Amino acid sequence: MGNMKFKQALVFLIPSLAGLCIFYIIPFIGSLYYAFVSGDAQSRWVGLGNFYALFKSNMFLIAAGNTLMFMLIIVPVTIAISLIFSLLAWNSKGMEGIFRSVMLTTYVMPTVAVMLLWTMLFNRAGTINSILGILDLQPVAWMDGSNMRWPIIFMFLWKNIGFNMIIILASLNAMPKEVYESSLLDGAGWIKRQLYIVIPEIIPALIFVAIISMVNSLRIFKEAYILVGPYPTDSVYTLQHYMYNQFKVLNYNHVVASSLLFVLAITLIVGVLFIYEHRIKG
Amino acid sequence: MKRPVSIIIIVLISLFTVSCSITPMKTNTDSNDIKTESNGIKNDNKGTTSRKKTITINALVPKGNSNLWYYNNMGAVKLPEGIELNLLSTTDKDALAIEPDKIITKLLSHSNEFDIYFIGSDQEFAKSIVDKGYYVDLLQNDKLKAYFDKMYPQIKKWSMSGDKVFGFPTSLWPDAHMLMREEQLKKLDYSIDDLKTFADVLEFNNVWRSSKYRSEIGKGVYASMNEVFPYIIKSYLLSHYDYGRMYEEVDTKEFRDLLKGVKDLSKNTEFGDWNKFSSEQNYLSTLPVGIFNLYPIYLSQSDGGEMVPAPVPLVGSETPGKYSMPVSFYIINPYSDNIDAAMEVMVQIAEMSKHLGMRDLLYKDMESYQCDNKDCQYGDTLTKIYNDKKMFSYMENFYDKYEMYFAFPGMEDILVTCSDYMQDNITLDEAIEKIKQNISVVQRENAQ
Numbered sequence: 117m118g119n120m121k122f123k124q125a126l127v128f129l130i131p132s133l134a135g136l137c138i139f140y141i142i143p144f145i146g147s148l149y150y151a152f153v154s155g156d157a158q159s160r161w162v163g164l165g166n167f168y169a170l171f172k173s174n175m176f177l178i179a180a181g182n183t184l185m186f187m188l189i190i191v192p193v194t195i196a197i198s199l200i201f202s203l204l205a206w207n208s209k210g211m212e213g214i215f216r217s218v219m220l221t222t223y224v225m226p227t228v229a230v231m232l233l234w235t236m237l238f239n240r241a242g243t244i245n246s247i248l249g250i251l252d253l254q255p256v257a258w259m260d261g262s263n264m265r266w267p268i269i270f271m272f273l274w275k276n277i278g279f280n281m282i283i284i285l286a287s288l289n290a291m292p293k294e295v296y297e298s299s300l301l302d303g304a305g306w307i308k309r310q311l312y313i314v315i316p317e318i319i320p321a322l323i324f325v326a327i328i329s330m331v332n333s334l335r336i337f338k339e340a341y342i343l344v345g346p347y348p349t350d351s352v353y354t355l356q357h358y359m360y361n362q363f364k365v366l367n368y369n370h371v372v373a374s375s376l377l378f379v380l381a382i383t384l385i386v387g388v389l390f391i392y393e394h395r396i397k398g
Numbered sequence: 399m400k401r402p403v404s405i406i407i408i409v410l411i412s413l414f415t416v417s418c419s420i421t422p423m424k425t426n427t428d429s430n431d432i433k434t435e436s437n438g439i440k441n442d443n444k445g446t447t448s449r450k451k452t453i454t455i456n457a458l459v460p461k462g463n464s465n466l467w468y469y470n471n472m473g474a475v476k477l478p479e480g481i482e483l484n485l486l487s488t489t490d491k492d493a494l495a496i497e498p499d500k501i502i503t504k505l506l507s508h509s510n511e512f513d514i515y516f517i518g519s520d521q522e523f524a525k526s527i528v529d530k531g532y533y534v535d536l537l538q539n540d541k542l543k544a545y546f547d548k549m550y551p552q553i554k555k556w557s558m559s560g561d562k563v564f565g566f567p568t569s570l571w572p573d574a575h576m577l578m579r580e581e582q583l584k585k586l587d588y589s590i591d592d593l594k595t596f597a598d599v600l601e602f603n604n605v606w607r608s609s610k611y612r613s614e615i616g617k618g619v620y621a622s623m624n625e626v627f628p629y630i631i632k633s634y635l636l637s638h639y640d641y642g643r644m645y646e647e648v649d650t651k652e653f654r655d656l657l658k659g660v661k662d663l664s665k666n667t668e669f670g671d672w673n674k675f676s677s678e679q680n681y682l683s684t685l686p687v688g689i690f691n692l693y694p695i696y697l698s699q700s701d702g703g704e705m706v707p708a709p710v711p712l713v714g715s716e717t718p719g720k721y722s723m724p725v726s727f728y729i730i731n732p733y734s735d736n737i738d739a740a741m742e743v744m745v746q747i748a749e750m751s752k753h754l755g756m757r758d759l760l761y762k763d764m765e766s767y768q769c770d771n772k773d774c775q776y777g778d779t780l781t782k783i784y785n786d787k788k789m790f791s792y793m794e795n796f797y798d799k800y801e802m803y804f805a806f807p808g809m810e811d812i813l814v815t816c817s818d819y820m821q822d823n824i825t826l827d828e829a830i831e832k833i834k835q836n837i838s839v840v841q842r843e844n845a846q
Contacts, residue, residue: 157531157732159508175843345811347839361843365807366526368506 144379147372155369166373176374178350179358182265183334186354189269190333195325197273198280203310205281206288216285219278230275231342235259238267259344262351268339276332280325287321288314323393327386334382451739454484455728456501456512478742505532505731513734514743517565519556520724525804527729528559534730535562539741542566545748548761550794556725556802565727566747570759572800573629573722574710595711600659627664630710631656631816633722636803645841648833654826661820709799723800762794808840 151166153159170176205215222230237243238258245255258267291314299313315322337356340348346361355378362370477483501515502523517524527533536542536557546554546563553570557563576593583589586605593599634656638647647653709721728747730740751760812833819829 155530157505173843174845175839345814345836347808347811347836349835353839358843361807361839363502364523364526365844366502366506366523366530366532 144375148376150369151373151376153369155367162369166369167377170370170373170377173370175353176355176358176370179353179355180377182351182353183336183355186265186269186336187330187333190272190336191326191329193269194273194276194280194329194333195322198277198284198325199315199322201277202281202284202288203314206285207306212285216278216282219281221278222275223278225275227275227338228342230271231339234267234271235343261349264344264349265351268336268343268352271339272333272336276329280329283325283328284318284321287318291317319396320393323389327389330385331382334378451481451736452484453481453514453736453740453743454512455514455743456504456516477746481739481742483743502527505733508733510731510733510735512731513736513740514728514730516568516726516728518724518726519802520722520805522805522807522809525806528564528804532729532732533559533562533564534732534734534737534740535564536566536730536741536744537561537563539745541745542741542748545745545751545761550760550762550797552797553725553760556723557727565729566744566751567725567727567760568747568751570723570725570802572709572796573633573724575721575796576710593711596656596659599711600663603663627660627820628813628817629722630660632809632813633710635809635812636722636805637720637801639803639806644837645834648837649830654830657816657819657826657829660816664820709796720799720801723796723802725802806840807844808836811836 150159152161152163154162154165201215201219205212205219208215235242239245240255240257240259242258244258248255257263295317296309296313299309304313335356337354337360340352340354340357341360344352346357346364348357355374359371359374362368362374501517504511505515505527517527519525537546542563546557549557549567553567554563557565557567576599586602588602588605593602634653635644635648638644640647728744730737730744734740815824815829815832815836818824819826824832
């Protein structure tokens with residue numbers, strides 16, 4: 117029976133898998149060769165030389181550190197806020213649709229337009245600093261130095277929480293109602309119901325949200341690029357900046373080597389999450 | 399069964415994420431029996447049979463670009479027996495001709511889709527292309543060597559990387575230079591020799607603006623195309639650029655004065671509207687004095703009074719450097735299947751350079767080209783104009799005062815920052831900080 121289901125699933129998966137293979141996997145595997153050759157026209161074999169060069173590169177280490185930092189901040193905060201908003205929406209009878217529509221609006225807005233809006237909010241004479249001025253507080257140079265990461269993180273959260281809410285709300289609506297209603301009859305409070313009844317039921321959805329958020333956080337380059345261009349301050353310099361700039365000076369061997377490390381890191385993290393999910397289900 | 403599917407999904411998610419960030423590479427899978435070696439690269443030449451060889455040239459500009467008259471006339475060249483040209487940029491099918499990034503991708507993937515390509519030294523990737531050896535040494539061909547031996551030594555030097563010639567120069571233009579009308583200068587008791595420093599130029603601008611001749615002419619002194627001002631900054635940056643010391647160089651009084659001066663110059667200039675003039679000739683002949691960023695060929699078309707050309711004085715006296723003279727090159731793709739035939743086409747390009755006006759820009763003592771068909775008449779007309787206007791000595795003079803610099807990574811972003819400052823979007827301090835940041839990242843990214 118299980119085998120039959122797998123075959124049925126495979127039929128539906130084949131078109132997507134074929135696209136992934138043709139446009140992503142095969143080109144990626146084809147490009148792996150370049151991680152082990154020199155970056156000049158002769159393409160001489162250098163073994164692990166490119167990886168050694170990467171770990172000696174100050175900017176690669178900064179980029180990797182920032183990418184990790186963005187992920188560590190964004191993933192838990194995104195999950196927490198999405199979950200809270202989803203629970204509020206789910207528990208507010210009749211308001212769920214409105215909640216969902218409002219939150220999803222941010223997700224469908226073009227990044228460029230959003231970034232321009234956020235630039236107006238966060239620049240030196242922007243709205244945020246005007247409000248701080250009204251409150252008799254010192255203005256903050258949001259767009260300078262290490263402060264620059266916060267507008268990007270805020271923007272990222274604001275833009276992506278709506279999508280995560282849709283996934284969590286779908287999971288909440290699919291949850292069996294019996295257990296929840298029993299807890300109501302037993303007199304469990306709202307917080308206890310959410311912590312001990314609802315959240316354990318939607319763990320698979322939360323893991324999926326975690327994976328999606330993590331993958332998105334690793335691709336935060338677009339936001340940083342629009343805000344500060346390809347040569348930002350160190351605080352928002354990510355792996356994609358490094359790859360983009362290395363490509364422009366034709367160091368494609370470094371681009372591929374760093375991509376390979378990137379793949380290994382993501383595979384490891386996603387693998388751990390899948391194992392965790394598997395154990396919970398088990 | 400579920401475990402393998404989970405593993406597949408994990409890998410797919412990872413690859414999907416990364417594939418969005420990198421450019422797919424392609425490997426050249428052609429295999430042939432005949433191997434030649436050029437610039438350290440083994441080439442698979444497609445046979446020595448008598449069938450016709452098509453040499454594909456991938457330029458960066460579409461057909462009809464008047465600045466590339468040289469390129470557009472290539473179809474008129476008589477090629478050696480058995481060779482035909484495929485000019486990608488003159489066909490609709492090939493959009494990549496106008497997208498430099500795609501050319502880089504093709505080169506990186508060792509593509510043999512084109513045999514000759516075209517780059518300008520002012521494109522940020524140009525130096526990397528040369529440094530990493532994506533060319534065939536043109537000195538391997540004796541006929542081409544003869545052409546290079548007759549070139550102005552400066553131009554030959556600009557075309558070389560070490561002891562190899564990486565490309566054939568096809569067009570060159572000073573980034574910023576002044577054209578002065580002597581009679582206008584005399585009215586203000588000025589001569590071209592009085593404008594030795596950038597401060598002199600700024601002062602002269604004010605003198606002119608307050609003079610009665612301004613209303614007489616009805617134009618600003620430095621009427622020009624708008625982009626000339628960033629070019630003055632660009633020249634400064636290029637002539638001072640060094641990965642090791644640039645970071646300090648931009649935070650100097652000299653550079654701050656330059657930005658302020660150029661901003662002042664741009665704010666106090668009444669631009670001539672290029673669109674109002676029927677031709678470059680008309681435009682130039684109307685101007686009293688101007689700063690330009692033009693191909694030298696336009697200068698030869700001016701009339702209506704003797705014009706005196708001169709480089710814009712550089713800022714600073716301690717480290718004067720030289721103004722930038724960008725040059726465009728035809729380069730043979732080292733992965734071409736037809737390197738020998740591509741060399742023959744290069745010889746034809748060199749031969750064309752003896753007429754069509756380029757002779758006077760490239761060669762010091764090249765014998766005159768005998769025009770025997772209508773295709774070269776335009777070039778001979780230009781040559782006559784060049785002779786009449788003493789353009790030989792004019793360009794010779796420029797080759798000593800200008801230098802071809804390759805653009806450096808991040809240069810375009812620095813110029814955008816300068817432009818933001820000139821448009822009052824950011825303060826001078828903010829501009830300097832941003833430029834320092836830009837250079838700092840580039841320096842550290844490229845540190846060995």
